Structures are given as C-alpha cells and as structure tokens.
Amino acid sequence: MSESEIDTxxxxxxxxxxxxxxxxxxxxxxxxxxxxxLLAVALSFxxxxxxxxxxxxxxxxxAVIGAFISVAATYGIFWLVEPLSYYPVLxxxxxxxxxxxxxxxxxxxxxxxxxxxxxDVQTGTPxxxxxxxxxxxASIAVNTTLLGVGAFALVSAFQALPALWQNALDSYLVPAVxxxxxxxxxxxxxxxxxxxxxxxxxxxxxxxxxxxxxxPGYPLYVVIIVSVFGTILIARWMWENGMIHPPDDS
Amino acid sequence: MEWCEPPIAVLAYMDIANSRWLWxxxxxxxxxxxxxxxxxLRRAWADGKEMGLSDEQLKTGFKTGVISAIGPAVAVLVxxxxxxxxxxxxxxxMRLTVIGSVAFELPAAELGVSQFxxxxxxxxxxxxxxxxxxxxxxxxxxxxxxxxxLGTPHMEKARQKLGNGKEKLIPIIxxxxxxxxxxYFLTGEVAAGTPETGSVAVGGLVxxxxxxxxxxxxxxxxxxxxxxxxxxxxxxxxxVLQVTVGSWW
Numbered sequence: 001m002s003e004s005e006i007d008t009x010x011x012x013x014x015x016x017x018x019x020x021x022x023x024x025x026x027x028x029x030x031x032x033x034x035x036x037x038l039l040a041v042a043l044s045f046x047x048x049x050x051x052x053x054x055x056x057x058x059x060x061x062x063a064v065i066g067a068f069i070s071v072a073a074t075y076g077i078f079w080l081v082e083p084l085s086y087y088p089v090l091x092x093x094x095x096x097x098x099x100x101x102x103x104x105x106x107x108x109x110x111x112x113x114x115x116x117x118x119x120d121v122q123t124g125t126p127x128x129x130x131x132x133x134x135x136x137x138a139s140i141a142v143n144t145t146l147l148g149v150g151a152f153a154l155v156s157a158f159q160a161l162p163a164l165w166q167n168a169l170d171s172y173l174v175p176a177v178x179x180x181x182x183x184x185x186x187x188x189x190x191x192x193x194x195x196x197x198x199x200x201x202x203x204x205x206x207x208x209x210x211x212x213x214x215x216p217g218y219p220l221y222v223v224i225i226v227s228v229f230g231t232i233l234i235a236r237w238m239w240e241n242g243m244i245h246p247p248d249d250s
Numbered sequence: 251m252e253w254c255e256p257p258i259a260v261l262a263y264m265d266i267a268n269s270r271w272l273w274x275x276x277x278x279x280x281x282x283x284x285x286x287x288x289x290x291l292r293r294a295w296a297d298g299k300e301m302g303l304s305d306e307q308l309k310t311g312f313k314t315g316v317i318s319a320i321g322p323a324v325a326v327l328v329x330x331x332x333x334x335x336x337x338x339x340x341x342x343x344m345r346l347t348v349i350g351s352v353a354f355e356l357p358a359a360e361l362g363v364s365q366f367x368x369x370x371x372x373x374x375x376x377x378x379x380x381x382x383x384x385x386x387x388x389x390x391x392x393x394x395x396x397x398x399x400l401g402t403p404h405m406e407k408a409r410q411k412l413g414n415g416k417e418k419l420i421p422i423i424x425x426x427x428x429x430x431x432x433x434y435f436l437t438g439e440v441a442a443g444t445p446e447t448g449s450v451a452v453g454g455l456v457x458x459x460x461x462x463x464x465x466x467x468x469x470x471x472x473x474x475x476x477x478x479x480x481x482x483x484x485x486x487x488x489x490v491l492q493v494t495v496g497s498w499w
Contacts, residue, residue, distance in 0.1 A: 016301075017302050020301050024297055024300075025293065032289060032290075033290075033399070033402060036285065037399035040282045040349075040395055041396060043278040043282055044344075044348055044395070046275035046277075046344070047275045047276060047340065047344065047384050048388050049275065051381045054271045055377070057266075059365075059379075059381045059382040063365040063382045064386070067358075067389075068385075068389045070364075070386075071361050071386055071390035075354060078393075079394050079397050085430075086431065087402070087405045088428075089424055089431070092405075092406070093290050097287060099397070099398035100283055100395065101349075102350045103322070103326055104351070105435055106325065107319060107323065107326065109428075110322065111318040111322075113428065114477040115310070117314075117461070118310050119307040119311040120307065121303070122421045123421055123424040124421045124423065124425075125420070125421065126301060130294045130298040130303060131311040132311075134291060134294050134298070134315060135312065135314060135315030136315065137290055137315070138311075138312045138313075138315030138319065139319035140283060140287040142323055143319055144283065146320070146324065147327055147330060147343055150327040151340075151342060151343040166328060168485060169325055169328045169485070171445070171446065171488065172449040173322065175436065175449040176485055177322060177477070177480075179436060180456065180477055180481065181432050181457075181477070182432040183454035184457055184477075185429050185432070186454075189425055189429065192422075192425065192426050193433075195429075196429040196430045197433045197436075197437070200433035200436075200437040201437045203434075203437075204434075204438065204441060224431070229430070230430065232427055235426035235429075236422070246422060
C-alpha cells in the first residue's frame, strides 16, 4: 500500500529536517518578521508625514477619524480573517511577507502554489514552506521592479494601448489565474474542490440575494469564512471517513 | 474602469502628489519590504539545503516565482493607472508595493476624499482632501501589518486545532483552505460576467492539461510555464468572449 511507503519516507527525512525548520528557521523568521513588519507600520506613514512637514498639509483630525472609521467598518474584519484564512497556505514566513507586500490573492498565493508544484513539494509541509518563501521573495523582487519602472515610465505606453486591451488586462488575467490555481489543487482533491466551489457559490448567491443582510456591515466576510473553514472542516470529515487521500509524492 | 474617458484634467494637488519629496518619502518603507524578502530568501535557501531540498528544487522554486509573478504584476500595473490618476505616482507605487491591492486602496482613498464631499476623479479636490486620502489608506493598511506582525506566531495553534494535531492531515487541510479561498475568489469572477467565467474555466482547463502532460512525460519546464500559459490563454478567451457574445449577466 502506497500510504505506508509515504509514511516511512516522511519519517526518514523529516526528523532532522523538521528540527532545522522548527528550531532554526521558524524562530529566525518570527524574530525578523515581527521587527520588519512593525518597522513597516511606522515607515508607511512616510508620505503622510512628508505632506505635513514639507508642504504643511494636515487634514483636520475629525476627517481622518471619519475616514478611518469608514475604512475599518468596511475592511476591519479582513484584517483578521485574511491572515487566518491564508495562513495555512502561506505558512509562517509567507504570512509576514505577503501581508507586508500585499496583492495576496492575485500574486503571492498563485506564485507560492505554482512554485510548490514545480519543485514537487507538498503544501503545508516544512519543505513546502521553504519553497513558498523563496517564490514569494522572487515575486516581491519582480513586482517592486515592474511597478517602480511602470510608475515612472510605462504609464504612457499603457495609455497608448487600445481601450479593449487595457480593459482586458485589467479584467481577465486575474480570473484566469484563479481558475488555474483552483484546478491545480483540485487535481489532487477533486471532491474537496467540488465541496469548496459549492459552498462558495451558495454563499455568494445568498449574499447577492440579500439573505445575509441580518449580519452587521457588508457581509462579504461571512462568504470567505464559510468558504475557507467550511471546506477545511468537510475535508477533514472526508479524510476521517476514508473518502480522500493525500496524493502520492513521487 | 474609465479607460475610455478623455484624459483627466490635471488636478491642483497633483504637483504635490508627484513631487520629488513624495517619491523620497516612499523609499524607506519599500526598502523594508525588499530587505525582508532578501533576508528571508537567504535563510530559506540555506535552511532548505540543510533540510534536504536539492539545488534543483530551490532554483525551480525561485524561477517559478519570477515567471508566475510577471503576468499578475503587469495586471497590477494596469490597475495602478487608476491610482496614479487619483493619488499620484509615488503613493500609488508605495501602496501597491506595501500591504495593498487596488481593490483596497481605491475605496480607501475614496473614503478619504469623501470626508470633504468629493469623489475620486472630481476636478477640484483640495490638497487637504488629498492628504486625508493618504492618511486613510495608510491607517487602513496598518491593520493587516499589525495582525501579521503580532499574530503570526499564534496562528499555528489555530491550525493545529483545526487539524487536530494529526500530521498527515496537514496537507489536506492546507489544500482544502486553498480550494476554499480560491473557490471564493472565482465565484466572485463568475458573478462578474460571461467573459470572466470563460477566463476562469479556460484558465483551469489549460492548467489541468499542461500539468497532465508535464506529469506524463516528466517535462519540468512545462510545469514552470503552466500558470503563465494558462493566464495568457484565459486572457485571450476573455477578450474573444467580450467581443463576440458580451456578457449574459
């Protein structure tokens, strides 16, 4: 039976590699991840401070508070839900990096997932976490450079593109990425993919029809919570009942 | 997005928004992002080797990260145009390199200027309203940074609880989380219209076919290019659908 083979494989390599990961890698990442992300909180005020000190522009406190409350009411729930939901996929280093660098669903997650597939490591394992760290670091280098060059120079080139293509790049690249990543993971667990899609579709429909309006705020957060954690719980139940198996890591 | 509109009139605050001082003010935080990526990368490479990952695997991981990032980064760049037009180049660049995505930053900026009764794109937005938008984006973005900075070490507990500590369950839990999250993303796209739905479906199909061929014949480079190819084909199908049938819903 292939399952027992996998067992010994994992046990062989994993004792020492798990030690390195847990006693060496993770403490380093936690130490520096916390420092760099907190530093970034302070430094992200750069433009606001420049407006104040160089140009003497300070908005009235009331306006800032009003704006903050509106933003917090709309997005505050995502401050908690997104890190919690993406953590199982991003791993510890990926969580620090992705929430520092942004563009998670459209850029960091697809890069991490594609890299794990091509390096042939499993999501959620220490090896998977190492590879996703490397891939996310690579993606940060790419998008910082591209956006930097773009903000300076490429803007006019894009404005010269026909409107159809500007709209297309804006609208259709991202859904194609979503479909591709979903298919990649669905290949290993088609039943779980079916469950996830059904849950998300049902919740989105309920949201669109207004059945979730009894909840406070705009209840999009319920859709993501139910989609992610509902799929996890059902997958766990399916595994306990022998309905799904991890793929052979050949 | 309003790509078809005539060029937006030059706004009064734009001289400030695109000034050298604002470019300079964004450099420190962008440096932190690059610094973190660099030290994490170095450490992951060294420890990964010690953990028995081959040079080949590490290089493949890096290469795939680069290749897969190009398409989405170009897409972000296009979305950035909307931000450049409203909050200027430096702030747009910084917000999309640190923390943000267009989907958060534009509404946050809108909520900022709306405190003064303006809407983004209005010709007469005051400097003060612009500054409020900058504060609004900045303060709104700190939530994610603080939660990730302080909460990450504790998230393992939440995950173990869900996985019940069973080792073999972890890959299943992780894949299920990924499938749940992407199911949520893609139902949003499906709801958006027919071309988006076509892009989702074709992107998925191309990925399935390419990975299948790569597995059968053991072609490594195909795995690295699978996502990039799926993206381009999905994009083309979206355009074709938009031009031919439009959107049915």
